[in-house]
Amino acid sequence: PIKWLTDTPVRVEQWPLRREKLHALEQLVDEQLAKGHIAPSNSPWNSPIFIIKKPGKDRWRLLHDLRAINQVMEEMGPLQPALPSPAMLPKGWPIAVIDIKDCFFSIPLNPVDAPRFAFSLPSTKREAPMRRYHWLVLPQGMKNSPVICQWYVSEVPSLVRKAFLKAKILRYMDDVLICAPEKTYLDLTLTEVINAIERAGMEVHPEKIQRTAPWRYLGTRIAETTISPQLLGIQDHPSTLWELHQLCGSINWVRPLLGLTTTELAPLFQLLRGGQALDSPITITPEAEEAINKVLLALTSKRAHRVNPNLPFRFSTLGEVPRYHGLIFQWDEGARDPLLIIEWVFLPHTPSKTISRPQDLVAELITRARHRLRTLTGCDFTYIHFPWKQDKFEEVFQESENLQLALENYTGQIGNQKLKHQLFNSDFHLAPNFVQSKTPIKNALTVFTDGSGSSHKSWDEEVRVVEGSPQIAELAAVVRVFERFEERPVNLVTDSAYVAGVVSRAEHSLLREVPYRKLFGLLARLVELLSHRKHPFYVMHVRSHSGLPGF
Structure with a gap:
């Protein structure tokens, strides 16, 4: 039964309807009554009904406005939050697709809950009392109907799966897809699925069973080897x-x-x-x-593409730094076109951080891809293609906690092997080398920045007036350093921990737009300067106002 937040009857009065709609509504209600989907009622609950014409058809559709009822019932969590992936259907296997007829109307409501889904049918010019009915089956418009439908229908193919272990049965709501290694096995499985559906009190549209390619399923067009x-x-x-x-x-x-x-x-x-x-x-x-x-x-x-069950899965990071995306694929060495595209993986349009380093973006892609593959297949990749040379990857891996977490428990291979295919020729790029140094650079120019206005007297100074917070002033000073000393190695010393952190992460990074235009302009200019810089730089934070000897 449905869990309710109140037992106090909810009543929303029926609104008036035009004569044409009222006549059509009477016919639709009589149809539902004859089919056993509704029953006469004396329930104190009530919600209005209305009708609309089906798009492209000259037929009316009965709708029940259950918004007020939905507000007083506890929502059930989704049982199947995502669609099954047709890419997991082995290439070349025959398919059949079934459409269950009027799935909601085949599932009975709990008798305790049914009177709460009552409605009233008005008469023309109020010539007679309104007739009152309530639903005996799942009403469309009730927020828990899809979840109940998923649970009810999921029970149907479960026994068939145990009897036909070689077949793959995908189900979402009232759409069922069956895939098997060969046609005879498919026909046997299909027959048993249809029998199971009918034993559960549901019907199948015989004329809507799809047996030949291309099969249409959940918005996709499935061919023998490809999906679109x-x-x-x-x-x-x-x-x-x-x-x-x-x-x-x-x-x-x-x-x-x-x-x-x-x-x-x-x-x-x-x-x-x-x-x-x-x-x-x-x-x-x-x-x-x-x-x-x-x-x-x-x-x-x-x-x-549809999957080849005999091949392992690979993942590659594609695109140019920092605009990365990824590809889950298989590689069939003996095929004329060896690349089998299973699914593309993307990062959000708006990054989670103001400045995202390339290694963190790659880590997020790998995390998403490994989670997606485990969801689809229960297995992991055998090879992950990285946009770095091996020695550079080891360096990046050691200092990136996000990358370490993304590869936790990974046992496959890692490398930058560029496969011979047009897609990889155009879309696989090795990341450029970073020019930021992890240690102070010998014989380099050392530059001190101070946004507070209390610089040491012995420093060579360039003073500019900048409006905003001390961090903005310090950031403006750092941008000026990299503009002025573009052609020289630089050791940068700043008394702002914020600015030191920004500079250390900015090279080749992806920048999220921020509302403060002055700050965004400075950040964008800094990322541009450091990403195109040819000479090394080192950044260091010191507390310059501590009174200690030294700088």
Whole structure:
């Protein structure tokens, strides 16, 4: 039974309906009554009903406004928070797809809960008392109906899986996919799944069973060896923020199959910023329009692959520093095209930190990829391709705690092997060497910065007036140092721990935009200067106002 937050009846009165809609509503209610989905009721609970026409059809659909009821029931957690991945279907295996008919209406409500889902059918001109009914089956619009449906339907194929161990059975809500090594085994499994569904009191659309390629399942188009998204109704000229949100949601859903990088889509994502109302008008920039065109092209030209069960999984970091993304793939050495793309992995559009170092970004990608592969297959990668040479990787690994955590318990190989494929030729790049030194540089210029205005008299000074906090002043001074001494090795000594930390992390880093424009401008300039610097630098923090001898 459903857990309720109150036993006090919730009653929302039925609103008036036009004659045309009321007539159609009476017919729909009579249909549900004849099917045994509703029963006459004297419940004190009530929620309004209404009807809408199905898109593209001349038929009405009955809807029950259960918002008030949803507020007084305890929400059940999702049992299947993500869609099953068709990429895990072995390539070449035959498939059948089943659609369970009216899944919600096949699942009975607990008799204790049923009277709380009552509604009233008004009569024309109030000629007669309203007829009152309540649902006997899962009502659409009840927030726990999807979870109950998942639990109920999941029980159906469980026994079949035990009897047909070679078959793979994917299920999400009322869509069931069966995949088997050969057709005879598939037919036997399919027959038993259909029998199990019917024994549970549900029906299957015989005319909707898909037996031949391409199979359509959960928004994807599955061929013998490849997978692609079904062609989406991409709104290529969104005019409101709501339409843009819909567009970006659709794009995010297909990205793992198509490899659309965060950098490519950034002009679109940037338009989502701000706290405007959803009906606010927006203007699509030329850059955003170019991003939409890339999506449209990818939908028709890019594919992922079905897995080869005899090959291990690999992961590669792709892209140029610091705009990294990743690829989960298999490598079939004997095939004409050896690259089997399983799924792309991306970092969030907005980084979690103001300054993210390349090694931390790679660590986050690896963490995401290993978690995703364990979710899909229960196994780990046998090879991870890094964008560093072996000696540089050892150095980066030793000083990056995030990278150490990302590779915890990893037993596979690590390297920078560049596989012979067009994708890796264009998208796999070794990271440039860092010029930051871990120790003071001999015979280098030593520069002291002080944003407090109390510099030692013996220092060579360049004084600039900077508005803002002492950290802003110190950061401005450091930026000026790297601008002025671009062609010389530099030892930088600063009395700001904040600035020393920023400088030590800035080289080749990804910068998150911050609201304070002056700070963001200084950070962006510092990252640019250090990422393009040819000569080494060393940064050191000292407490220059401690009164101790020395500097």
